Amino acid sequence: MSLTISGATKRYGDVYALNNVSLTLEEGQVHAIVGPSGSGKTSLLQAICGLERLDDGVIRWHNVEFQRGQSHYLPPERREIGMVFQDFALFPHLTVGQNIAFGLGVRKWPASRVKQRVEELLTLLHLEGLHDRFPHELSGGQKQRTAVARALAPDPRLVLLDESLSSLDAALRRTLQHELRDLFKSLNLTAILVTHDPTEALVMADNIAVMNQGHVISVDSPQTLYERPQSAIAAELMGMVSLWPGVVVGTHRDQVVVDLGGHHMAIRCPAMAPGTPVTTVIRPSSCYVSASQEPGFEVTVEQVRYLGDYFLVTGRAGGETLYFYLNRPPKDIETVHFDAERLWCYPTGGAESQGRRAPEGEQSLIVAP
Amino acid sequence: MRALRNRAFGWGTVLIILGVLLGYPLIMLLLQAVFPGLQVGGSGALTPSFQAFVTFIHDPLSLSAMAHTAVLALSVATLATIAGTLLMVLFHRRPPRWRPLWPMLTWALFLAPSFVIAEGFDLMGMPNGLFDRVFGLHNISVPLLFSPYGVGFVLGIRLLPIAMITIDSALRGMGDEFRDAARTLGAQSWLVYLRVVLPLLRPALMATFFVIFAEAAGDFGVAATLGYDSHWLLLSYLIYQSLSTFPANFGLAAVQSMALMGIVALAQLLEKTTASKRSRFSVLHGNRHVHAAHQQSWLTTVLFAIVFAMGLLIPLLSYLWIALTRGLSGSGIGQLTLHNFVLALHTPMLAGSLSRSVEYSLAVAVVALSIGLYLSAMTDREVSQTVTRWLTATIAIPGLILGISYIFAWNAGWLTNIGLNIYGTHWVLILAYTAGVLPFVVRMLGAAFAQIDPNLMSAARALGVGRATRLWRITVPLVLPALGSTFLLVVTGVLFELPASELLYPAGSPTLAVEIVHQFHNFNYGVGAALTLMGMIVALAFTAAWRLVESRWMGSWREARSSTERRDAV
Numbered sequence: 001m002s003l004t005i006s007g008a009t010k011r012y013g014d015v016y017a018l019n020n021v022s023l024t025l026e027e028g029q030v031h032a033i034v035g036p037s038g039s040g041k042t043s044l045l046q047a048i049c050g051l052e053r054l055d056d057g058v059i060r061w062h063n064v065e066f067q068r069g070q071s072h073y074l075p076p077e078r079r080e081i082g083m084v085f086q087d088f089a090l091f092p093h094l095t096v097g098q099n100i101a102f103g104l105g106v107r108k109w110p111a112s113r114v115k116q117r118v119e120e121l122l123t124l125l126h127l128e129g130l131h132d133r134f135p136h137e138l139s140g141g142q143k144q145r146t147a148v149a150r151a152l153a154p155d156p157r158l159v160l161l162d163e164s165l166s167s168l169d170a171a172l173r174r175t176l177q178h179e180l181r182d183l184f185k186s187l188n189l190t191a192i193l194v195t196h197d198p199t200e201a202l203v204m205a206d207n208i209a210v211m212n213q214g215h216v217i218s219v220d221s222p223q224t225l226y227e228r229p230q231s232a233i234a235a236e237l238m239g240m241v242s243l244w245p246g247v248v249v250g251t252h253r254d255q256v257v258v259d260l261g262g263h264h265m266a267i268r269c270p271a272m273a274p275g276t277p278v279t280t281v282i283r284p285s286s287c288y289v290s291a292s293q294e295p296g297f298e299v300t301v302e303q304v305r306y307l308g309d310y311f312l313v314t315g316r317a318g319g320e321t322l323y324f325y326l327n328r329p330p331k332d333i334e335t336v337h338f339d340a341e342r343l344w345c346y347p348t349g350g351a352e353s354q355g356r357r358a359p360e361g362e363q364s365l366i367v368a369p
Numbered sequence: 370m371r372a373l374r375n376r377a378f379g380w381g382t383v384l385i386i387l388g389v390l391l392g393y394p395l396i397m398l399l400l401q402a403v404f405p406g407l408q409v410g411g412s413g414a415l416t417p418s419f420q421a422f423v424t425f426i427h428d429p430l431s432l433s434a435m436a437h438t439a440v441l442a443l444s445v446a447t448l449a450t451i452a453g454t455l456l457m458v459l460f461h462r463r464p465p466r467w468r469p470l471w472p473m474l475t476w477a478l479f480l481a482p483s484f485v486i487a488e489g490f491d492l493m494g495m496p497n498g499l500f501d502r503v504f505g506l507h508n509i510s511v512p513l514l515f516s517p518y519g520v521g522f523v524l525g526i527r528l529l530p531i532a533m534i535t536i537d538s539a540l541r542g543m544g545d546e547f548r549d550a551a552r553t554l555g556a557q558s559w560l561v562y563l564r565v566v567l568p569l570l571r572p573a574l575m576a577t578f579f580v581i582f583a584e585a586a587g588d589f590g591v592a593a594t595l596g597y598d599s600h601w602l603l604l605s606y607l608i609y610q611s612l613s614t615f616p617a618n619f620g621l622a623a624v625q626s627m628a629l630m631g632i633v634a635l636a637q638l639l640e641k642t643t644a645s646k647r648s649r650f651s652v653l654h655g656n657r658h659v660h661a662a663h664q665q666s667w668l669t670t671v672l673f674a675i676v677f678a679m680g681l682l683i684p685l686l687s688y689l690w691i692a693l694t695r696g697l698s699g700s701g702i703g704q705l706t707l708h709n710f711v712l713a714l715h716t717p718m719l720a721g722s723l724s725r726s727v728e729y730s731l732a733v734a735v736v737a738l739s740i741g742l743y744l745s746a747m748t749d750r751e752v753s754q755t756v757t758r759w760l761t762a763t764i765a766i767p768g769l770i771l772g773i774s775y776i777f778a779w780n781a782g783w784l785t786n787i788g789l790n791i792y793g794t795h796w797v798l799i800l801a802y803t804a805g806v807l808p809f810v811v812r813m814l815g816a817a818f819a820q821i822d823p824n825l826m827s828a829a830r831a832l833g834v835g836r837a838t839r840l841w842r843i844t845v846p847l848v849l850p851a852l853g854s855t856f857l858l859v860v861t862g863v864l865f866e867l868p869a870s871e872l873l874y875p876a877g878s879p880t881l882a883v884e885i886v887h888q889f890h891n892f893n894y895g896v897g898a899a900l901t902l903m904g905m906i907v908a909l910a911f912t913a914a915w916r917l918v919e920s921r922w923m924g925s926w927r928e929a930r931s932s933t934e935r936r937d938a939v
Contacts, residue, residue, distance in 0.1 A: 051552070076552040077554075079553075082553070089547055089549065090550075093569060103556075105564075106557075106564075151554075154554065
C-alpha cells in the first residue's frame with residue numbers, strides 16, 4: 001500500500017520541471033520533499049494531487065491509478081486527497097465551520113454527520129469557539145489549523161502540504177511542526193510535505209526526498225540524510241556543513257582511512273579503493289575544541305556569530321573553510337578536532353556530488369534502519 | 370498651526386473646484402424644479418411652485434419614458450453582466466486564439482461613443498443600408514433593429530466591455546488557488562464556480578451591474594439615435610426634447626432629470642443593501658498562484674469574434690459603406706467615391722466642428738489632468754480620499770443631466786445681473802466636459818498614486834532626495850502610464866461627447882458629435898459617416914502618438930513590470 005510514481009516527466013517549454021522522477025512513498029508515514037527553488041518539488045506535489053498533468057509517467061495510489069501518460073488522468077476532485085496550500089486558500093466568503101464542511105457538502109454527507117465531523121475537527125485542531133469566524137478574523141496559526149481541518153474533513157488517507165508553514169512566524173512554525181506531525185501519526189495518515197526549510201523536514205518527516213533540477217537526487221531518513229548525505233546538494237540543503245576534499249589512503253576494519261589535509265581520519269562509510277578522491281562531510285556539531293594536547297586542525301578564525309546558546313565560528317584551515325560551534329568567544333587561532341564517528345565521505349566527481357541526478361530506477365522512501 | 374493652515378487651504382481649494390464644477394450646477398437643477406422662475410430671474414424667481422411635478426405625474430409620455438428607461442437599464446445591466454461574466458470565465462479557462470488582440474478590442478469598444486455605434490447600426494439597418502444591399506435582409510433586420518430589443522441589444526453590446534474589464538480584473542485578482550482548493554476537496558468544475566468563484570465575484574458582479582445600469586439609464590447616444598428612430602422614447606431623450614422645444618419647459622426638464630437620477634440612485638441603493646456583511650471580505654492571500662496558460666479554444670475565439678464584429682466591425686463597415694458611396698445608390702467598387710470626405714474637409718462648418726472638438730479635448734485634458742493630479746497628489750490623504758469618494762459617487766450622474774444643470778447654473782438670472790455671462794461661450798463647454806471626466810480622472814490617477822508604496826518615498830528621503838526630485842524621479846515615472854491612459858480616455862471621450870454638447874454648444878459653433886448627429890438627422894448620411902470616420906482617425910492618431918511615447922520612454926520598464934506576475938511555481 002503506497003504511492004508509486006514512475007517516470008514522472010513535466011516540461012514548461014524547454015525546462016524540465018520533472019525529469020523522469022520515480023519514487024515509492026510508503027503508507028502511514030510523513031514524507032518531505034526538499035530542494036532549492038525551481039527544483040521541481042511543487043510540480044511533483046501538483047502532479048500528485050492532479051492540479052498539473054504530467055507529460056509522461058504513472059502515478060498510482062494503492063489500487064487507484066491517478067495518471068498514466070496521456071491516456072489516463074483522474075481529476076483532482078476524484079482523487080480523494082487532502083491538500084493544504086501555501087497561503088491556506090481559505091474561502092474568504094465562508095466561515096471556519098463552512099470552510100471545514102465544504103468538502104463534506106460536495107460529497108453530500110447528511111447534515112447531522114457534517115455537523116458532528118466539523119465539531120470533531122474543531123476540537124482536534126484546537127479551533128473551538130471559532131466556528132462562525134471568517135478567515136480574515138483569524139490569526140495566522142488559526143488559519144493554518146483551519147486549512148488542515150478542511151483538508152482532513154473528508155477523511156482522506158493522503159494529505160499534501162505545499163510549504164504550508166512558510167508564511168507563519170518562526171515560533172508558531174516550530175509549534176505547528178510538532179503538532180502536525182503528531183496529528184498525522186495519530187491518524188495514521190500518509191502525508192507529503194514540500195518545504196525549503198531543512199529543520200521542518202527533519203522535525204516532521206519520516207523520510208526525505210531531495211530534489212534538484214527536476215530530479216530526485218537523494219532519498220533517505222532524516223538522520224541518514226543529515227549525517228550521511230550522498231551529494232553536496234543534499235548535504236548543504238539539510239543544514240550548515242563544511243565539505244572538505246580528501247583521498248582514501250586505506251581501510252581499517254569497516255572504516256575507510258582518509259587523508260584530510262595531512263591528517264588521517266578513519267571514517268565509517270562504504271569501502272573505497274585507496275586513491276579514491278572523496279568529499280568529507282563535516283557538520284559543525286561534528287567538531288569540538290578541547291584542552292587536551294591531542295593533534296587537531298589549526299583553524300584561523302575569520303568570523304564569529306553569537307547564536308544565544310553558543311557561538312558559530314567560521315575559520316580557515318589549510319585553504320578550506322570550516323564551521324564549528326564554541327561555547328565561549330573564540331581565540332584568533334583554535335585547534336579543532338573532529339568526532340570521526342560523525343564524519344562521512346562519499347566519492348567526489350560523480351553525478352551525485354554534482355547534484356544532478358540519482359541513479360536510474362525507482363527510489364523508495366522507506367525508513368532506513 | 371502650519372498643518373492646520375495647509376489643511377484649510379486644501380479643503381478650500383477642493384470645495385471651490387468641486388463647488389464650481391458639480392455642487393452649484395446640481396443644486397441649481399434641484400432648485401429649478403421648485404422655483405420655475407429661477408431662469409428668468411426678476412421678482413418671481415424665488416416663488417415656489419410644484420406645478421412641474423404635477424405636470425410630470427400627469428404626462429403619459431414622461432411616465433412611459435421613465436418605465437422604458439427602467440426596463441431597458443434593468444435588462445441591459447442583467448444581460449451584459451451575465452454575458453460579460455461568461456465571456457471572461459471562458460477567456461480565463463479556455464482562452465481564445467490571438468490573445469493580446471481581444472483586450473485591445475475591448476478597450477476600443479469601451480471608448481467608442483454610444484451614438485457612434487448606434488448610428489452605425491442605424492445606417493446598417495436602414496433602407497439601402499448594408500443589410501439591405503449586401504444581404505437582402507431588410508425585412509428581417511429592420512423590425513428587429515428598430516425596436517426596444519434592437520435598442521437594448523446595441524446598448525448591451527456597447528456596455529459589455531464594462532462587465533468584461535471588471536470581471537477580468539476580479540478573476541485575475543482571485544488567482545487559481547481557491548479553485549484548486551475546492552477541486553482537491555472534491556468539487557466538480559460547475560460546483561467550484563457555483564460555490565466558490567461566483568460568491569467571490571459577487572462584489573465585482575454587483576458593481577458591474579450597477580455601473581452598467583447607471584450607464585444604460587443615463588445614455589443619450591442610443592436614445593437620441595436608434596431609440597428615437599424606433600419611436601421608443603427614453604427619459605434622457607425626453608429631457609432633451611423638453612429643453613429643445615419652444616418654449617423650453619425648464620421645470621419639467623428638471624423634474625424629468627430628477628426622475629432619471631432617482632432610477633440610478635435606486636439601483637445604487639439596491640447594490641448597497643444587497644451587498645451583505647458576508648460579502649465584505651478581502652481576498653486573503655498575497656501570493657497568487659496562477660496556472661500556466663490553458664489550451665487555446667476556437668469556441669472562445671469565435672464568441673469573441675462575434676461580439677467584436679457586432680460591436681466594432683459592423684458599425685465601422687456601415688460608416689465606410691455609407692461614407693464611400695454617393696447618395697446610397699452605389700453597391701459596387703466602381704461606385705466608390707471620396708466625395709463625402711472632400712465635402713467634410715472643405716465645408717468650414719463641418720471641418721470646424723472637428724477642429725473645435727480636438728481643441729476642446731486637448732484643453733479639457735490639460736485642465737482635468739491638472740486638477741486630477743492636484744487632488745490625487747495632495748499630501749493630506751484624508752482630504753484626497755474624501756474627494757475621491759465624493760467624485761466616485763458622481764460618476765453615476767448622466768452627461769445629459771450635467772448639461773442641463775449647467776444651463777440652469779450658468780444661465781441663471783442672478784449671474785447676468787452681476788455681469789458673469791459664460792453661458793453660450795466655449796468656457797461653459799470646457800467646464801461641463803471637465804466636470805464630466807473629472808470623476809474618472811481622479812479615480813484613475815488616485816488608483817495610480819495609491820499604488821505607490823510609501824516606503825519608496827521614505828527610501829528616497831533616507832537617501833537625501835528632496836521633494837521636487839522625488840516628484841520628478843519617482844512619482845512621475847510611476848504614474849506616467851496611468852497619466853497616459855487617462856489622457857486618452859479624456860481626449861477620446863470629449864472628442865465625441867454628445868449630450869452636454871447638444872445642450873451647451875455656442876450658437877454657430879457645433880462640436881463634432883453635434884454636427885454628426887445633425888448631418889444624420891438631415892439625411893446627409895454620407896457626410897455624417899465621413900465626419901465620424903475622420904473623428905475616429907484623430908482618436909487613433911492620439912492613441913498611436915501615446916503608444917509611441919510610451920514605447921520610447923517606458924518600454925523596458927513596463928515590460929519588466931508586467932513580467933513580475935508569478936506564473937506556475939516549478
